[in-house]
Amino acid sequence: MDDLKGVTQASVSKDLLTFDGRTYGDWRDDFHKHGFAIVKGAVSPERAEYYRQKQIAWLQSFGLGFDPNDRSTWTKDHLPYSFKGGMYSAYAATHEKFVWEARMEPNVIKAFSDLWGTDELLVSFDGMNISLPNQKDLTWSPWPHVDQNPERKGMQCVQGLLNFAPNGPNDGGLLLMKGSSKLFDTFFTQKREADAHEDAPPPEANFRDLFLFQEKDVQWYKDNGCELIKTCLEPGDLVLWDSRTMHYACLPEGDVIRSVQYVCMTPRKFANEEDVKLKAQLFHEFEGTTHWPHCNIHRHGPPMRDGVIDPQNRTEPLEKPVLSDRLLQLAGVKDY
Numbered sequence: 483m484d485d486l487k488g489v490t491q492a493s494v495s496k497d498l499l500t501f502d503g504r505t506y507g508d509w510r511d512d513f514h515k516h517g518f519a520i521v522k523g524a525v526s527p528e529r530a531e532y533y534r535q536k537q538i539a540w541l542q543s544f545g546l547g548f549d550p551n552d553r554s555t556w557t558k559d560h561l562p563y564s565f566k567g568g569m570y571s572a573y574a575a576t577h578e579k580f581v582w583e584a585r586m587e588p589n590v591i592k593a594f595s596d597l598w599g600t601d602e603l604l605v606s607f608d609g610m611n612i613s614l615p616n617q618k619d620l621t622w623s624p625w626p627h628v629d630q631n632p633e634r635k636g637m638q639c640v641q642g643l644l645n646f647a648p649n650g651p652n653d654g655g656l657l658l659m660k661g662s663s664k665l666f667d668t669f670f671t672q673k674r675e676a677d678a679h680e681d682a683p684p685p686e687a688n689f690r691d692l693f694l695f696q697e698k699d700v701q702w703y704k705d706n707g708c709e710l711i712k713t714c715l716e717p718g719d720l721v722l723w724d725s726r727t728m729h730y731a732c733l734p735e736g737d738v739i740r741s742v743q744y745v746c747m748t749p750r751k752f753a754n755e756e757d758v759k760l761k762a763q764l765f766h767e768f769e770g771t772t773h774w775p776h777c778n779i780h781r782h783g784p785p786m787r788d789g790v791i792d793p794q795n796r797t798e799p800l801e802k803p804v805l806s807d808r809l810l811q812l813a814g815v816k817d818y
């Protein structure tokens with residue numbers, strides 16, 4: 483493993499910010515206690531429905547015959563390439579106009595500003611998840627993981643997911659290990675072997691901020707007082723979780739197509755200049771990166787199909803975002 487860029491010695495050994503002992507009287511108390519929180523109604527049901535429709539139209543724009551009303555078309559050959567049954571981060575998707583609009587919803591930005599105590603934020607260039615119920619050509623097994631390298635101590639990244647479709651117990655969705663963020667350091671004081679999951683990224687992908695847990699590790703967290711919960715959400719809800727929280731997503735088994743967008747924001751001051759420069763360059767190239775806004779900036783790269791770059795690859799979004807100072811600041815292109 484190469485060094486963890488953007489992590490100073492000081493930040494390896496302690497939190498980047500300290501929240502100890504503070505109470506807020508809102509969802510932030512839950513967040514600091516359990517490692518996650520749900521911000522209800524961060525966008526209106528109407529806006530959520532707009533984003534849901536944009537996502538479906540985006541899938542259809544590839545002209546591969548995907549029809550949201552015809553289950554016989556719910557197969558890989560009718561869809562652009564996705565990961566884990568519905569995660570889309572290639573094809574310049576992460577820079578579609580509607581994706582930027584969702585990131586910039588006032589209450590989405592406000593949630594992150596309130597959490598971090600600053601308006602000077604960077605946003606991740608991560609994608610969306612559109613998972614189809616009972617898609618026949620998919621295999622799936624739980625993939626409990628954290629998106630933070632065990633070497634990074636403290637709360638360094640907060641991930642978010644903005645939900646657009648009704649999301650009950652049978653629907654595809656996010657499972658979180660309540661309380662696990664607090665046990666992150668304790669768990670990794672021992673040498674731990676990552677799970678050889680069938681979907682684990684190849685070592686050359688060098689996913690440094692990912693640790694896949696084994697089944698016995700899930701039990702370890704439960705034995706230490708944590709609880710695995712499936713989030714149930716209404717359209718417009720935003721879930722935020724500390725990247726040290728164990729989590730994974732399950733596929734839908736009901737009738738509803740899962741429709742969410744990932745959105746993560748961290749303070750601009752967490753970033754070093756080199757990473758911000760790289761981020762700005764990737765923004766100009768309409769590239770996707772990871773869930774991390776301020777470091778761990780890696781080019782997503784083109785979508786692969788059958789070992790070759792998908793001929794349907796796009797290097798520009800269908801609809802480009804409307805550039806504003808605020809957008810460019812969040813993207814790391816313009817200084818605060």
Ligand SMILES: O=C(O)CCC(=O)C(=O)O
Nearest residue numbers: 611629655656730731744
């Ligand atoms: O889609 C989800 O609910 C979670 C996917 C995931 O692991 C992530 O966003 O880090």
Ligand SMILES: [Fe+2]
Nearest residue numbers: 627628629729
């Ligand atoms: Fe994750």
